[in-house]
Amino acid sequence: MSGSRERVLARVRAALADVPRDEAPQDVAVPRDYSPAHDRGEAAELLVDRLEDYKALVHRTSPEGLAGDIARALARRGTHRVAAPADAPADWFGSTEVEVVRDGGLDIAGLDGMDGVVTGCAAAIAETGTIVLDAGEAQGRRALTLIPDYHLCVVRGDQIVAGVPQALPRLDPRRPLTWISGPSATSDIELDRVEGVHGPRTLEVMIVD
């Protein structure tokens, strides 16, 4: 700690002289009449629609078809070496010829040399086309999904929720979270949306259900 802690707190308290001393934070009513989700049909279908809207590549597949679809996606992309979290299921890579490098502390240059990365996710939000990574199972640390230019993400059907309020209880705030809604983009030049700036410029999503 450094700086003017007491001074700032004293100023805050002085500024709030109008607030009754016995008022507790909960006494300030917060109406929560908003909806947990908006009814827009089947969640997986909506997720596909939203992700495509962000110019992500999206496929729906089955547990049996996943390895084949991953292999085809990596081949289409022309990858030679892709990174994967240490704990990503081995059967994801059962059909691919591409070299899969398990992350055991690759340095930044090592990550920069990868043609892509394949991970799972913690949750997905259909309405907003969002995939959330929490550095947990089959996701790896944050740098892994940031530096390679291509991110292939596997989403299980049971990880999809409809709206934002349904996603937060599933997420552990103590973990570093990355919410991804499409590939990186900028609208800074005449508000023209351009996909692909610093994060992965291509996002490909496999929805498994």
Add this chain to the structure above:
Amino acid sequence: MSPHRSTGRAPGAQPSSGERAAGHATFMGMPPFPEAAKSAVEDSQMRHNLRLATGTIRGKREAVVSELDDWPDLRQAGKAIKDRTLRHLDTYLEQLEEAVTAAGGTVHWAADADEANEIVTGLVQATGESDVVKVKSMATQEIELNEALAQAGITAYETDLAELIVQLSDDLPSHILVPAIHRNRAEIREIFRDRMASWGVPAPEELSDDPRALAEAARVHLRERFLNTKVAISGANFAVADTGSMVVLESEGNGRMCLTLPQTLISVVGIEKIVPTWSDLEVFLQLLPRSSTGERMNPYTSTWTGVTPGDGPQEFHVVLLDNGRTDVLADTVGRQALRCIRCSACLNTCPVYERTGGHAYGSVYPGPIGAILTPQLRGTASETEASLPYASSLCGACYEVCPVAIDIPEVLVHLREEVVARPGHRAEKAAMGAAGWLLNGEHRLDTAQRAASAARSLVPRRMPGPASAWTDTRDIPEVPEESFRSWWRREGAAEAPEHTGDGGDEDAQEGGRR
């Protein structure tokens, strides 16, 4: 030879740090609003860019907001959560401090800009580094951190595309969300071609003005910087009191780079950025992206809590910034300005902002929110701040789009009262200057509806204090709405500053657009 010679302000040029700081553009000492607005309005290129941009973004916002039938409920919840936070800010600040500390972060408290700059400079110096990467943050612009770091020989590299454009061209940001909204693609290409080399990786020889090519040039320019810089500085959109989590929303991935790759992360966060609980984010993560970029969700949102072993920066500092916020908090009418989540919807909808652009407001907070925040943060003693509450027609569009329901017109009127109550103040001058600028040109306020609103509300029904004479003698309340312009021409024009007439180009644009 070093390509750095050509520009005195680029980092490689190694001018004395004092010189470098002096060269930075700054909002301090800007002329008061009417003057600044007048010269901005005359810049037709800027006006054209701005109108195009705000029109586009308004349309996108409307589309995604109307998609949610519970938008009014979300807005009510957002407002109430922020009110709860503000009324008990001391409790939440202490809670946040405890949670951040428990998660391995360090909390610092800064009473003003100087103290915040000192703290951050000291933290960077302790790492032994002389370069830092920055992700767009209004708080650090407000305290002019880059200039303070430069004085200490530390170069801050802006990494947001728009901020990069602003930094390379030694310009000032003009919009909260799209700071280079006043620049078009051709201008951006010129800036990249001329200036990138002196800040690092040069722009390609054959750079076109295709936004794609420009974005690619920015990617290449910044890539090495991201991969090698050891210290990052950020702000935060939200700081969650009960968990100690910080939240940053962004689009390009430069935020993720800054928040993930360096070893040390320093976040400068205004004390009003707090939300009480983790689950409160369910409201703001719906309100903010839809209101600001008009997207259902922005491409990237990062949240982190203290430090995570083996993932991301291993040293984390948060600097809690007051710098006038407690003065805003003390004003029971003006306090609501601290609910602001910096979405910029009020800028994009404001007819005055659309004409003047952001620079006229003389602060990092432009548009309607700037007109109420800046005078409160800095006080109304100087002419610039005194004129800001008049930089509005009180048409109310800003209130309607505000996702946390800040009644900007109410605060504007309240601040006008404060301006006129100041002993010996030039209230009349401030009012007349702003009103004259707004209304003298035929096309300044472009719809009859807005003119009508202006007539109702440009002048408060009765101005208190010394200005009451001004309003009383002119029978404001009785002026029929439709004839406000003619009334103004008769009564106001003589006293208002001279105006150059609107150029014919504006008429042509108006006609063509509608």
